[in-house]
Amino acid sequence: MSSKSVSATAGSRQSSASSTGSIDPFSVAQVYYGPETDFTTHRIGNLIRTRTLSTVQTRSSTNTPDFMKSVPRRRASQDAQSLTPRKFLVDVNSTLQTLLESEDTDGNMQITIEDLGPKVLQLGTANSNGFNKFDIRGTYMLSNLLQELTLAKEYGRKSIILDEQRLSENPVSRLSRLIRTQFWDSLTRRIDASLLEIIAVDPKNRSKDQSPRIYVPPSQKEQYEYYVQEAAKRPHLNLQVEYLPESITAEFVKSLNNKPGLLALAMDHVVDEFTGQPTLRGKPFVVPGGRFNELYGWDSYMIALGLMVDGRIDLAKGILENFIFEVKHYGKILNANRSYYLCRSQPPFLTDLALKVYEKTIYDPGALELLKESFKAAIMEYKQVWMSAPRLDQESGLSCYHPDGIGIPPETEASHFVHLLMPFAEKHELPIEEFQKQYNDGIVKEPALDGYFVHDRAVRESGHDTTYRLEKRCANLATIDLNSLLYKYEVDIAHTIRTMFGDKLVLDDGSVETSAAWDRRARRRRNLIDQYLWDEEKGMYFDYDIVQKKKSNYESATTFWAMWAGCASPKQAARLVSDALPKFEEFGGLCSGTEKSRGPIGLDRPNRQWDYPYGWAPQQILAWVGLIRYGYEEDAERLVYRWLYMITKAFVDYNGIVVEKYDVTRPVDPHRVDAEYGNQGSDFKGVAKEGFGWVNASYTFGLTLITSHARRALGACTPPGLFYASQSTYV
């Protein structure tokens, strides 16, 4: 742990007020609507006098705000021809009210293409003291106005000078700016005094005990004492701090279902800048958003890709360090750091993350040491989690998702298992809640349900919760996803030991790892993947059922993970592009699976969120990278364009929305997903402030993969069909 002094909060580094006193029209909200721009407060010496808008309307040169002094004063009539970007003088509350009354006709506090208002509202220009009016037209500008006014109000502003540029900003620039300057900060957490109130919140906690709770590994005495002290300083929080036992069993994890809590993560020793005393500070990480307010496994890898594009290496590094802590203290990279996830992991990406963070921090002190720690953790994880019982299938040599656990996963939505459990509750003549309790406590035995939940937990470990691909069989499937990722671990570990550590990596128990053994493991797995998972006739990979001893026939977009990991031959890659890709390519990018594989949907067989017609950011990202790796740049760019177009269009037409997943077959309202727990990120009033972690990342990362021409077309919301038709005329 390093010793640093506590620095300012992440958000405060983003000031955009220039030295000339003018304000950048694209500053972050806290600056744009902060005290510096508040022309209703007039500073005389150390005194601040508050002014009302009516005073400002008859402004004299002495009360002109600094940033307005740079705008030449004109006669009112000159507003119309002015080349200077227009600014509006806006009374926040009354404009907000008028805007919502006339434009939010369905009353959901968002202005979208579904609202039936006049789609025009007049604002007075600042140059004319509000006398000259200009029309703000169309859903996009009006919804941007709603977003800006909502923010201004939250920052306590009664009146503002608003740049027209902020309302008409190119949507690609606006969304990527918001992700870079606002969404990442809104999603950043650390488990320490600075954010206890926020990180302790768990919308998934359905137990009676709603007290926030932190569980600390038994070796982390300093952390335990730190949290106890911080809890004492905040009695209103009623924060409970508890040690975990040395050995974590499925029984123990189940026993925490009635008192769920956060699992402690990595901390630094720092000096408190106010008291000068040594203290602890949580290493930062980024949460997915919505109901997912904790550090996730594979979400974090995807998020880190976006963070690195946006220059937030500190956060990507924090994620990596927290992963290492999890492997050391919880034995695995957790599904997420809440008590009910203690037995469960998620798709593994540690080696790739470590290499990417190393590339970005190569000249930093400690970078090589962090790389070494990461690879030691990856080796431990590989052996203890993925290549041990019950996840390793000894017979095939392949691995499956197969976590331990007892009973019904408590973090799911209340209604999630009702359909499944009702017949059992009726059979035992128990109300459903009582049946669940008795089943979890082992009072009522139902072996059929035990089997169901083995697979259900495995589905959740796979990250693909839920899909008909994996239901009732996941723990029996050696998936192409997991085995591709493990192949990547083997290749990365071999290469890194050879090139970075002189072909000798000494682990904490004194054993020595060399590249040759890892090269052999990689070669072996590639052969096994070819033998068990590759289907030569269909030209794609399928999961292998280790019990039925045959391939599954469900067509899944995870087939492209083999390209991401590099375990497909050039010939196999060509088949994947020619034979598989057309099955998954939809209007908005890659679909998780094919419609044929999903099968018919109805009241008794509801939609699953990881099936057709839904598309997810990680599926897109891995396929893009895989295609590029094998030289299929054009296909990759087309898929990127489709995905980014869909996100941009929903952002423009639906009040700045960015959600967890999309229906890639719906050109108009792809954010509308009516499966399982709905769509995280859609439930906001006025303004969306965090987007959704891996979608934010896919946007930022995707933009690095397309040409500037494509980016311009995207900014103009040119549909993929039109864009590629226009391109082909030049070929």
Ligand SMILES: OC[C@H]1O[C@H](O[C@H]2O[C@H](CO)[C@@H](O)[C@H](O)[C@H]2O)[C@H](O)[C@@H](O)[C@@H]1O
């Ligand atoms: O609460 C239900 C399930 O929620 C998580 O799964 C979904 O969200 C995760 C966070 O964005 C994501 O990693 C996963 O792929 C999604 O399906 C959680 O991971 C599950 O364990 C949980 O049961």
Ligand SMILES: [Ca+2]
């Ligand atoms: Ca509306």
